[in-house]
Amino acid sequence: MSDLEIWIVIGALAVSTAITRSGFWMIGHKVTIPPRVHEMLRYAPSCALAAIVGPDLLLDQGTIHFEPSNLKLLAGAVSVAWFAWRRRMLETIVFGMLFFTALRLLHPF
Secondary structure, three states: OOHHHHHHHHHHHHHHHHHHHHHHHHHOOOOOOOHHHHHHHOOHHHHHHHHHHHHHHHEEOOEEOOOOOOHHHHHHHHHHHHHHHHOOHHHHHHHHHHHHHHHHHHOOO
16 A cells, blocks of 8 residues: 555544544434434443454364363353452453463463
8 A cells, every 4th residue: 555545544534533433423312312222322332342352262263262271261250250249340350360370370281
């Protein structure tokens, strides 16, 4: 790609980002969201997080690695148990990363 093409792509992405993000701000008071849709949107961040984290925990070089030797999956399961017990997100993140680091450092192979 030439320098001009790169700048055109950057400009187009900036304009499309500005339009999509400011659209709700500009017409937000004129549009009402039905209560059912509003309730479903509460789960969007959780679904997005699961879509990002899930494949990282399960996939290893494109294949599903659902075994006890999968350290990421083991650390993820322990983190979910920690969150179920403590109900504090920051503690869960810190505990999960510490547990995963300990597994990586102490794992025999």
